Amino acid sequence: MAEDDDPQCVLDDYDAEPSVPRLVNAIDAWLYFLLGCTFLLSWTVLITALSFFLSRLAGSPLRATLGSYMSMAITASGLAFMAHATATSKQWSSFRRILISTGWLSLLMFLFFLSTFIHVPPSWFFAFIIVNGIMQAGWASHLGTAVYAEAALLGSHCVQALMTGQAAVAVIVSAVQLISAVGSIWGASRQPTASEVSDGIAEERAARVLFGVSTAVMVATMVVYAWSKTLPSHELRTGRMEQQRRSRDAEELRGLISAGPAIITLPDTKIQILRVFKANLVYEISGAYVYVITLAVFPPITVSILSTNPNMHPLLFSAIHFLVFSVGDLLGRHLCSYPRWMIWSERRVLTIAILRTLFIPLFLMCNVQRSATAPPTTAIITSDFLFMLILGVFGVSNGYVSTMSMLGASSLEHNAKLKGRQEDVDVAATVANFCVNVGLTLGSIASFAVRGAICDCNPFVE
Incomplete structure (x- = not known):
């Protein structure tokens, strides 16, 4: 490779001309x-x-624990797919993997859109939700692995943008759901009872808009990313990855044609992953534990918390609750873009993550409905405003700690344990993302135990 074609030279050229970078x-x-x-x-x-989904399962014993089953199935399968994607991250073209994954996600989301026009028995619909969710988890895992690796190679500003995008989409989706909910229940009864069985029309209309818009966004992303191949940064990404691959191939060739000791020092992807995993263990535990706590209560438990205002429609209250968490999560991630709010100490980040455990009893003190037919539990926190405030802080802490864990794990400047190895940056981001998926899976399993704490019966049945 000529000197002018070297990716590092390209980066140096960017630094030399401030307007270009x-x-x-x-x-x-x-x-x-x-x-x-x-x-x-x-x-x-x-x-x-x-x-x-719950409205389509009305009268079915599967309804009570759909949230927990859905979370556990999607996150557990996503973890398995993520393990495969992480192990093969150096063997596939990230550009091709991102395009293919986005295409499949678009198709699977479109199937959800079609499901709003078709009515099937509850058991069939339950199976459709789980299977479709598992398939989306698989493609999202491969997409996430490739995206995190690319972003880490380009710098912390891309990692920050990636993390912010994850929170922003939740705000957008929640806002669309809220607007759809308002439009769907316009003119409906202003005094629904807690035991009222909804006909599902409002939920169906809101979901149709949600799935349709989401499909359009995914298709648009696929088109924009395909266009990004014409950008200078695409050459920088592929150049760095190709440089690492050629370096690795050269080391393997030297090991094959030289004396025995050289073979012992062969760079190995699995050894590299294990080394980075051990170095970033505290950051990785923090990122995982954040989502253990989050998924333990959100949404399987928080969606069962009813408004204490009898005039509030349950669908509207649920939509507002999703929006409050999403806005808080986005705010927490955005705080990490200001140096004065950033905490690089891995132990402090872990401490904040552990303190989030206190949110579990706080939510259980709210107006939780045990099942579709049982009355709400005796609530200690009876204020809707206080519940939303707790939920907002819960979201802020989720976004902040998860972002700091990811940034800290892949930062050469602030993470001394990486020892300045540029080749470990994308691996650190990929491994940290894998640990997040471990936390999501464990949190989904924990939601069954938390639900059991509010039920008088087996949490696995209604």
């Missing part, structure tokens, strides 16, 4: 912001559309 970085930031939106869009849509 500002433009390139801005375009890259928006691109990874959009990819961050798409990466988390499927999961966000599924949990936001929970009211629609």
